[in-house]
Amino acid sequence: MKQLKISEAVVRRLPVYLQVLNELTMREVHTVSSQELGRKLNLNPAQIRKDLAYFGEFGRKGIGYDVDYLIEKIRQILNLDKTHYAALIGAGNLGHALCNYNSYIRDDVQITAVFDANPNKIGTTINGLTVQPMEALSEQIRSQGIRIGIITVPASEAQNVANELVSAGVDGILNFAPAILKVPDEVRIHHANFTTELLSLAYYIENERLERDE
Amino acid sequence: MKQLKISEAVVRRLPVYLQVLNELTMREVHTVSSQELGRKLNLNPAQIRKDLAYFGEFGRKGIGYDVDYLIEKIRQILNLDKTHYAALIGAGNLGHALCNYNSYIRDDVQITAVFDANPNKIGTTINGLTVQPMEALSEQIRSQGIRIGIITVPASEAQNVANELVSAGVDGILNFAPAILKVPDEVRIHHANFTTELLSLAYYIENERLERDE
DNA sequence: TAGATTGTTAATCGATTAACAATC
DNA sequence: TAGATTGTTAATCGATTAACAATC
Structure with missing residues (x-):
């Protein structure tokens, strides 16, 4: 190849x-x-x-x-012939959606740990996974060989979570929070920010109508 | 300008x-x-x-x-100085996440109607909005002047929903389902498909490691 | 053989970056 | 005035498309 x-x-x-x-x-x-x-x-x-x-x-x-x-x-x-393990941080609705989707559909990328800072959420179960406190993050990532972090916390928390993921040693981050995060060069970060798509849609809806009306 | x-x-x-x-x-x-x-x-x-x-x-x-x-x-x-009204179809976890996010953060794009095909969900409330049956879609879109449709249904349903949105007259669609949808040229469609981001991440995680090891 | 379709080179097109005069 | 930074043109870079020989 x-x-x-x-x-x-x-x-x-x-x-x-x-x-x-x-x-x-x-x-x-x-x-x-x-x-x-x-x-x-x-x-x-x-x-x-x-x-x-x-x-x-x-x-x-x-x-x-x-x-x-x-x-x-x-x-x-795409290296999908081996399973990639991922940690998800932020057990809100979006986190739930991703865990559900993931466990039913994908076997090439598997979410195997879920974390949240909210004490009320810790110990609850999402899709067979127990929500763990942030303090457990580093140890879990190391012991499970997790290399991907998925961030579904509010924008205000996102950079802190990214920092923790980086120091725990992940190689890639998928960030859903509407914020631009800084990570070292050797960590790959992808932004899955639907706000961008939604707002650019607003541009085209109006402007294509204008074009047609000309 | x-x-x-x-x-x-x-x-x-x-x-x-x-x-x-x-x-x-x-x-x-x-x-x-x-x-x-x-x-x-x-x-x-x-x-x-x-x-x-x-x-x-x-x-x-x-x-x-x-x-x-x-x-x-x-x-x-971006035409955000006027409010854009949007309908969301698919009241699952992802739909919930978007409604919540939307109502707290954005006033330029407002979700004002939620639909689902599942009878058990109809009548329930998300963020102040009552989930309506698919049969109500067309009438609601017209009467509320909704121009954006947000698709959060499973991939298998997504094209059907897109068709209904198009015939109801929306100008733009934001599709979260992992499927490529066909719509007429005059309708703008954006895909917010995080699977793409996740899988391309898998590529870079392995391949950048290889580069570093060389 | 005739028709279809790849893999690849060359041509085109578009987007990013560098450079700098204008000016705050 | 000296330093900073824009707006814009020109240069570079990269990505898409067209075209076609190879071949199933």
Whole structure:
């Protein structure tokens, strides 16, 4: 498998490919062309071929891609053929939603520990996991080999939680709080901030209407 | 205010600027330079200046930007100086989380109606809003002038819900379900799919470790 | 063989960054 | 005046798309 420097844009599209490919398997579709994928994803077929070709030759000329084989390959590229363990901090509604979703759907990323600062929540159960106090964070992360932290606390707490996760030694953080967090270079941080999506939607709703009215 | 065609990348950064600027006001910081903003956001100062300059001259040479004035201007650009009404479909944990967050924090985008297909949920209250049956969707959207739909149902239902929203006449959809939805060109759809972020995180965690070990 | 579709190179397009005159 | 910082043009960089030989 080739390993040049892969652009972020490519890496972010791979999970989306995976999503569509999984749908295809469920519908017992076994072969797909870049054109077909492009239609489903609103992407240029050449882009899809190029994205995949960074990692190897996965298709067959004249035929297309074998869906199951491609799923396997993309999962390998994303390192999803091993399980990643994650800790979730913040047992609110969003935390609940993620735990539920996670336990039913994903086996490649598993939330195995939940923490909260609120004494009333400690000891309660979410999806089979007992909510633990923040004091237990560091020890649990180390002993369970957890490498991902998921932050679902209010914005005001988020940086503190990130700091604790970093010193406990996680390699990646997925932050849902509406705040830009500072972490050392060697820790990867992704922001899943729906406010951004919601507010940019407001821009387009008005402005596209204007364009049409012209 | 100039109105060329603005790139998506720029529009997506504006809400992030807003976030940081709001933080600054709360800390009673009244002036900020592009350099300072760039440090906070991990962005090139030139890019920030260029982004803002698309819409007008908001800064003062030698001084920087007035925080409150810039907030006001960005809010105008994003059309946040009027309230946008939104309907949320899917009263699960994620729906709860969004309603709560929304009612406390945002007044520019207001969720004013909640729907669910599950009869057990209908009539229950989320944050002061009574959960309504799907049959009421179209009428409510029209009578309340709702233009945004927020989808928090399972992936299998998401396309159907999107179709109903479109025929009820919304202009924009924010989709949280892990599925690519098809909507007509004149409807704007944004995907807030954290699975993408989580899985691409798995890629970087392993691959950056490899890079460091080399 | 004819039709389809990949992998890949070259061309295009767009976005980011550097540089600097203008000016507070 | 000297220092700082904007707005903007030009240069660079990177990502997308078109085109096509290879081949199933």
